Amino acid sequence: xxxxxxxxxxxxxxxxxxxxxxxxxxxxxxxxATLDQIAEGAGLSKPNLLYYFPSKEAIHLALISRLLKxxxxxxxxxxxxxxxxxxxxxxxxxxxxxxxxxxxxxRLFANEILQGAPRMIGAIEGELRDLVAEKAAVLQGWMNExxxxxxHPVHLIFSIWALTQHYADFxxxxxxxxxxxxxxxxxxxxxxxxxxxxxxxxxx
Amino acid sequence: xxxxxxxxxxxxxxxxxxxxxxxxxxxxxxxxATLDQIAEGAGLSKPNLLYYFPSKEAIHLALISRLLKxxxxxxxxxxxxxxxxxxxxxxxxxxxxxxxxxxxxxRLFANEILQGAPRMIGAIEGELRDLVAEKAAVLQGWMNExxxxxxHPVHLIFSIWALTQHYADFxxxxxxxxxxxxxxxxxxxxxxxxxxxxxxxxxx
DNA sequence: GCGAAAATTGACCATTTGGTCAAGTCAAAT
DNA sequence: ATTTGACTTGACCAAATGGTCAATTTTCGC
Numbered sequence: 347x348x349x350x351x352x353x354x355x356x357x358x359x360x361x362x363x364x365x366x367x368x369x370x371x372x373x374x375x376x377x378x379a380t381l382d383q384i385a386e387g388a389g390l391s392k393p394n395l396l397y398y399f400p401s402k403e404a405i406h407l408a409l410i411s412r413l414l415k416x417x418x419x420x421x422x423x424x425x426x427x428x429x430x431x432x433x434x435x436x437x438x439x440x441x442x443x444x445x446x447x448x449x450x451x452x453r454l455f456a457n458e459i460l461q462g463a464p465r466m467i468g469a470i471e472g473e474l475r476d477l478v479a480e481k482a483a484v485l486q487g488w489m490n491e492x493x494x495x496x497x498h499p500v501h502l503i504f505s506i507w508a509l510t511q512h513y514a515d516f517x518x519x520x521x522x523x524x525x526x527x528x529x530x531x532x533x534x535x536x537x538x539x540x541x542x543x544x545x546x547x548x549x550x
Numbered sequence: 551x552x553x554x555x556x557x558x559x560x561x562x563x564x565x566x567x568x569x570x571x572x573x574x575x576x577x578x579x580x581x582x583a584t585l586d587q588i589a590e591g592a593g594l595s596k597p598n599l600l601y602y603f604p605s606k607e608a609i610h611l612a613l614i615s616r617l618l619k620x621x622x623x624x625x626x627x628x629x630x631x632x633x634x635x636x637x638x639x640x641x642x643x644x645x646x647x648x649x650x651x652x653x654x655x656x657r658l659f660a661n662e663i664l665q666g667a668p669r670m671i672g673a674i675e676g677e678l679r680d681l682v683a684e685k686a687a688v689l690q691g692w693m694n695e696x697x698x699x700x701x702h703p704v705h706l707i708f709s710i711w712a713l714t715q716h717y718a719d720f721x722x723x724x725x726x727x728x729x730x731x732x733x734x735x736x737x738x739x740x741x742x743x744x745x746x747x748x749x750x751x752x753x754x
Numbered sequence: 755g756c757g758a759a760a761a762t763t764g765a766c767c768a769t770t771t772g773g774t775c776a777a778g779t780c781a782a783a784t
Numbered sequence: 785a786t787t788t789g790a791c792t793t794g795a796c797c798a799a800a801t802g803g804t805c806a807a808t809t810t811t812c813g814c
Binding site for chain 2: 372374376379456461470498500502507509511533534537540
Binding site: 353355356359390391392393394397398 | 762764
């Protein structure tokens with residue numbers, strides 16, 4: 347049961363592998379990624395890579411597990427005691443920051459879902475679903491109190507996911523369409539802020 | 551130069567191949583897809599498949615080319631003479647209908663962009679970019695006239711793409727989170743309709 | 755400095771993959 | 785009924801792929 351304490355080399359190489367794997371998986375998807383690409387990216391030989399992780403699956407799994415927590419934290423932090431509109435805006439902002447700062451993680455997630463989430467469906471039907479249900483109830487409560495304009499709370503959450511992840515997942519397209527001299531994430535931040543104000547602020 | 555008229559068999563088999571390839575490419579991405587899977591799906595032997603298309607690339611290319619037109623048509627039809635809010639809503643609705651009726655095409659597109667759009671970057675930087683610029687100008691005009699509440703027009707278009715495509719690309723997640731007894735696309739339609747009203751209708 | 759454990763690797767393997775080819779079958783115009 | 789061109793396929797190939805293993809080198813506590 348007790349794990350041996352990982353050595354410094356373990357630490358460094360496992361990290362390098364996950365880092366390289368994130369590059370490859372997020373761009374090629376699970377099936378499209380190869381161990382050779384990952385090994386190359388990590389600066390290791392393929393057998394050495396397989397000394398640290400038993401299989402391609404295991405590497406992918408490690409990435410997915412690590413991802414889910416970070417991804418859900420902002421929603422977890424949505425505070426039922428806070429100001430409704432501000433709370434939702436803060437959530438959207440934090441999610442957009444994740445897209446900006448961890449676009450590869452976002453693409454890894456997108457790839458997995460596109461493929462039908464074969465390695466994540468459990469977490470989605472469990473953790474994720476429960477968390478959304480909980481927070482949707484909070485949103486619904488605020489709407490019932492007239493502190494948030496009424497709208498389907500789950501689809502509100504979907505719309506925040508869609509909008510924020512779009513800027514990571516479709517980055518190539520966004521930049522190609524905007525052209526140079528644009529900061530997509532800064533502009534997206536402004537857009538989403540305005541959109542959520544108009545959508546959610548109760549009108550007299 | 552002159553193409554022989556395709557025979558009935560040509561017609562049928564080419565169609566079956568593209569159909570099967572759409573299944574596979576949209577789920578596995580280009581690298582993850584295999585000719586064997588496609589041949590199997592089309593009910594042909596692999597050599598026979600390669601009798602109709604010279605390579606895996608060629609099949610993918612055929613799908614991509616065919617896709618772009620359909621995908622852009624709704625935006626093309628946005629009418630500068632029409633009612634501003636109604637035009638944008640109609641655009642969003644038609645895009646959502648595409649997501650509902652052609653989810654595989656949406657995922658094919660998503661996969662391509664996720665991979666950095668290696669086979670589409672030309673079209674994106676050309677056709678797509680130009681069309682968006684043209685329609686963004688129309689939107690901006692309407693905003694200047696006070697017929698549409700002001701908001702960054704290109705990001706407005708992005709947000710419609712993000713929202714509508716989300717329901718196709720993340721279908722698995724959407725359904726898992728909503729649970730049974732939901733019609734994601736119907737609910738999304740209502741949500742987007744309301745959201746665009748609040749976002750775009752000018753206030754006194 | 756030394757012995758044991760940790761880390762690394764070259765060689766190898768079975769399977770899969772994109773693609774070829776020569777030989778055969780089939781449809782249809784004559 | 786025959787011929788011709790369209791269509792189909794089994795056998796094959798070289799490269800790539802996920803993974804193994806025995807042997808070697810490196811690290812590190814003593």
